Amino acid sequence: MDIFRKGLAIGILGFFMMDSGFGQSLPVRPSRCATGSVMEKYFQKYPREKIAFDKNQQDFQLRYEAARRAKKETPLQQRTQAIITIPVVVHIVMDNPALVSDDQVQSQIDVLNADYAGENADSVNIPEAFKPFFGKSSIRFCLAQRNPAGEPTTGITRKVSTTTSIPGDNDPIKYAAMGGVDGWDINKYLNIWVCKMTDNSDLGYSFMPGLPGLSSSDVGLVNAYHAFGTIGSAQSPFNKGRTATHEIGHFLNLWHIWGANECVESCADSDLVDDTPNQGKCNYGTPVFPLTDGCTPTAPGLMFMNFMDYVDDATMCMFTAGQADRMETALSTLSDRKQLVTSNGCVPPILYDRDIKAIGVDAPSNSVIYCSSNQITPQLRIRNLGALTLTTLTLNVKLDGNSPVTTNINLNLPPLGETTISGNPMAVSPGQHNITLFTTLPNGGADQQPANDTATALFSAIGEATDPLKQDFESMTFAGTGWGIGNTSDVIEFNPVRVTNAAHSGSASVKFDNYNFQLFGKYSMLVSPQLSIPLNADSVKITFWRAAAQYNRSHSDTLEVLISTDCGQTYSSVYKKGGADLKTRSDYYTSEFVPSADEWVADTADISNLVKGRFDKIVVQFRNINGYGNNIFLDDIRVYSRVLPAALKEKGLLISPNPTTGIIHIRHYPSTAGLRGIAIYSSTGQLVWKQDYRSGIAPDDIPVNLQRMASGIYIVHLVYTDNTISQKILKMN
Ligand SMILES: [Zn+2]
Structure with missing residues (x-):
């Protein structure tokens, strides 16, 4: 060569x-x-x-x-x-x-x-x-x-x-x-x-x-x-x-x-x-x-x-x-x-007698969303860097700007040993919190190297809310009253953020950033307050608008919606879309995605069958699973239940209110299957309103506005595949 x-x-x-x-x-x-x-x-x-x-x-x-x-x-x-x-x-x-x-x-x-x-x-x-x-x-x-x-x-x-x-x-x-x-x-x-x-x-x-x-x-x-x-x-x-x-x-x-x-x-x-x-x-x-x-x-x-x-x-x-x-x-x-x-790497360091190192906060953590109705037990991972076995220690827990709460701990930790110590369970209000945990008085004396005694964490606790729940992110206080955010990586910045450069309605939405964060498989989450719903609800639905772009064939992300009936201890998946199924922008997009007005798509997760008659409190989690793809946006989230009138459930059809001064609702239960058309006549036989449902399925709640009609008796004709029903209603002014 x-x-x-x-x-x-x-x-x-x-x-x-x-x-x-x-x-x-x-x-x-x-x-x-x-x-x-x-x-x-x-x-x-x-x-x-x-x-x-x-x-x-x-x-x-x-x-x-x-x-x-x-x-x-x-x-x-x-x-x-x-x-x-x-x-x-x-x-x-x-x-x-x-x-x-x-x-x-x-x-x-x-x-x-x-x-x-x-x-x-x-x-x-x-x-x-x-x-x-x-x-x-x-x-x-x-x-x-x-x-x-x-x-x-x-x-x-x-x-x-x-x-x-x-x-x-x-x-x-x-x-x-x-x-x-x-x-x-x-x-x-x-x-x-x-x-x-x-x-x-x-x-x-x-x-x-x-x-x-x-x-x-x-x-x-x-x-x-x-x-x-x-x-x-x-x-x-x-x-x-x-x-x-x-x-x-x-x-x-x-x-x-x-x-x-x-x-x-x-x-x-x-x-x-x-x-x-x-x-x-x-x-x-x-x-x-x-x-x-x-x-x-x-x-x-x-x-x-x-x-x-x-x-x-x-x-x-x-x-x-x-x-x-x-x-x-x-x-x-x-x-x-x-x-x-x-390098001094071969030279062993000289140990102090009393030197405790705070390695990190094990709990609470940004990777868990807590429930403010439950107490939180703060936990600190420590290492005994002192030359003596550690037998007593004080743990100080400082939540936000409050004074520290102390717990005295007895233990038996040899030099260089590691362990996790726990403080007293504590109540937290809904919202995002800073927590600082630090140790004092190892073996009853001053720590000789106090600079390494402290560890901090950020975490969210969710509050409570009543049905229906609305979140349009217009409020400046993100994530909103009672809502929580977090993520499972160590990178706090990966948490979802409120943005004002994209919105389905109003001027703000929430962004999950997968464009700037390469955290494969890690997820960030937006979690609703614990929502009370009637135990006798006939339907419970989660609706939202989403916008997403796929970076390329091999880099795409996933959006999952989960519900919890035990205030966030465990979750079940009710919606999951990724890659081509998730994206609302048609082409692959390798710039940072910000949706235009026509790149928003509505989605619904019907959780009626999971919830109704069984649970009267639910928590909804929107989970963004990172694939180092592109950004996902959400806006106009609604969680709501419907309780149907007993008369509707008994008879299968309810036209109400009757008498009415304006809008009537024609409702079917459990479905409108077989309904082919509706016609409304005045008492003199004049057709005042009609709708054809022969192609497609009629909604189960059909509103009709009679406000401009003269007062008097009207007849509603409902034509089904195999029969016809007529009902009288009274219009009053
Ligand atoms: Zn070689």
């Missing part, structure tokens, strides 16, 4: 114009390390990153060569290289994260420390001819002793999740929002995610340094759980911890020993290290020394036992001095690696 781009002058140093090799098509997907294919895909997506990366590599190579020359010129005994210890945090993200024990994690750290120090026992297997090149770096590793907040940690996190790694940028395993775990500060920690791979043939990957556009969340190693450490879930032939040894090599700017390409036979491609033999492509399995190829055709041949080849764990056993120098140069000079050298 020609490593030089055609038309470019070759610099003084051959590597200077080197093409990093990524960007070529892959004949074979590597079965051991996905770093090469990940970088290639990344560069296809972001070609400018390739340019920046190549430039960074060229600059680095100059520094590395200079450092290497200086080192070679310095006698061994005069070299002073301080030990660099990199703090490591291991995030185990699996359906069963307990499968990877703390001991297994430690076994991996032990392997790394041995391999990077050149103290690995299997280094005795290095062939005699390669022993002069054996590299012993000054790089070491520790499990982090303090987390990004400066608190003590084991350096191990675990999360139960079915998310698997998809190698590349935006790997879901590295994002809490996608079921993974967010990495810790990359300037202080090397993050290692231990997990299942979506493609089982991948053992791990890491981005190399020098990618200015790479999200910091994408920095770090992914390591398959069956190729991690030496015990537990590690499986032969990848159970010697060498996947991490190899991937950290990439993390510290080592190439594969044969070069930058994807295991394509090429003698021109180099790993840019001067003491590794030229090698055409990768080796797998357990080769036997000496092994030669077209690039190095004579013994001792290839250094297949190098950590940067693809052989089995038990076969690889060395870095070279050139590789060790390269990694040390990366740590001392690369802007996206050198902060690790000065």
